[in-house]
Amino acid sequence: DSGVTQTPKHLITATGQRVTLRCSPRSGDLSVYWYQQSLDQGLQFLIQYYNGEERAKGNILERFSAQQFPDLHSELNLSSLELGDSALYFCASSVGLAGFLEQYFGPGTRLTVT
Amino acid sequence: AQTVTQSQPEMSVQEAETVTLSCTYDTSESDYYLFWYKQPPSRQMILVIRQEAYKQQNATENRFSVNFQKAAKSFSLKISDSQLGDAAMYFCAYRSFPQGGSEKLVFGKGTKLTVNP
Numbered sequence: 001d002s003g004v005t006q007t008p009k010h011l012i013t014a015t016g017q018r019v020t021l022r023c024s025p026r027s028g029d030l031s032v033y034w035y036q037q038s039l040d041q042g043l044q045f046l047i048q049y050y051n052g053e054e055r056a057k058g059n060i061l062e063r064f065s066a067q068q069f070p071d072l073h074s075e076l077n078l079s080s081l082e083l084g085d086s087a088l089y090f091c092a093s094s095v096g097l098a099g100f101l102e103q104y105f106g107p108g109t110r111l112t113v114t
Numbered sequence: 115a116q117t118v119t120q121s122q123p124e125m126s127v128q129e130a131e132t133v134t135l136s137c138t139y140d141t142s143e144s145d146y147y148l149f150w151y152k153q154p155p156s157r158q159m160i161l162v163i164r165q166e167a168y169k170q171q172n173a174t175e176n177r178f179s180v181n182f183q184k185a186a187k188s189f190s191l192k193i194s195d196s197q198l199g200d201a202a203m204y205f206c207a208y209r210s211f212p213q214g215g216s217e218k219l220v221f222g223k224g225t226k227l228t229v230n231p
Contacts, residue, residue: 002158033218043205045218056218088157094217103219105159 003027004106006091012112018079021109025072025093031055032074033094033103034066038087049074081113116141116208120222127196128230134181135191135225137206145211148182148189149219154202162204165189167211193227201229 003026013019025032034046036059045058049068060066063081068074078085088110092103117140127133139148150162165173165182173180177194193200206222 031217035219042223043219043221045220048218058218090159092159092219101217102161102164103217108157108159110157 002104002106004091004093004104006089006106006109008109009107010110010112012114013081014114015081015083017081017113018077019081019111021076021078021089021091021111023074023076023091023093023106025074025091026104029093029095029104030072031094031101032068032072033092034060034074034076035090035092036087037090037108038084041087043090046076078111083113086111086113116143116146116210116220118206118208118220118222120204120206120225122225123223124226124228126228126230127193129196129198131196132192132194133196133227135193135204135206135227137189137191137222139187139189139206139208141187141208143210147209147211148180149207149209150178150180150191151205151207151221152200152202153205153224154199159205163191196229198229198231201227203227 005024007022030051033048037043046060048055066076088108090108091106094101094103119138146167148165152160152162163175179192181190203224205224207219
């Protein structure tokens with residue numbers, strides 16, 4: 001158990017819908033990262049937050065957005081869902097920014113768009 | 115942009131034998147970190163081993179060791195005395211040094227390792 005929690009574990013929804021994925025980082029971790037794992041694209045970085053502020057953006061679609069709240073939990077919002085958005089979405093957390101910092105991964109949320 | 119390449123989509127090994135998984139990467143940065151992650155059927159991402167680019171000594175964690183060749187931009191993982199529980203997808207990953215850029219991980223496509231009893 002990495003200490004990172006993600007809810008829900010599984011999500012099945014229809015095209016055009018909107019969903020919210022939630023992540024709680026390990027206690028004390030200030031950085032949260034979101035990754036998408038799909039069969040065709042592999043594991044891709046989406047976005048990083050550090051202590052409530054957006055730190056870095058990767059290949060995140062405009063239909064996707066994220067935020068990190070004062071209690072440091074993070075949410076990833078996916079809207080106007082398409083079949084191609086079906087994937088495993090991971091959240092990871094780390095303590096901060098300086099020095100070597102391991103990223104601890106949550107168990108992931110499996111999103112299926114039908 | 116950094117890229118990570120794993121040229122072996124699948125590998126197999128006999129239980130108790132040794133196997134080496136290959137990884138090459140491309141970067142213009144001089145300081146960075148490299149990782150191997152394991153993803154068993156449970157889908158959990160588990161850190162296996164890490165290497166700081168500024169360290170010449172190859173990292174070792176029990177039965178897992180790496181061969182880091184900085185000039186060749188190569189980072190292979192050796193698993194000794196393979197066990198059935200080692201069967202998983204293995205991902206090589208790159209991360210910039212904190213001051214150099216984002217802390218994001220850049221992953222290879224993965225190598226599926228099968229361990230035969």
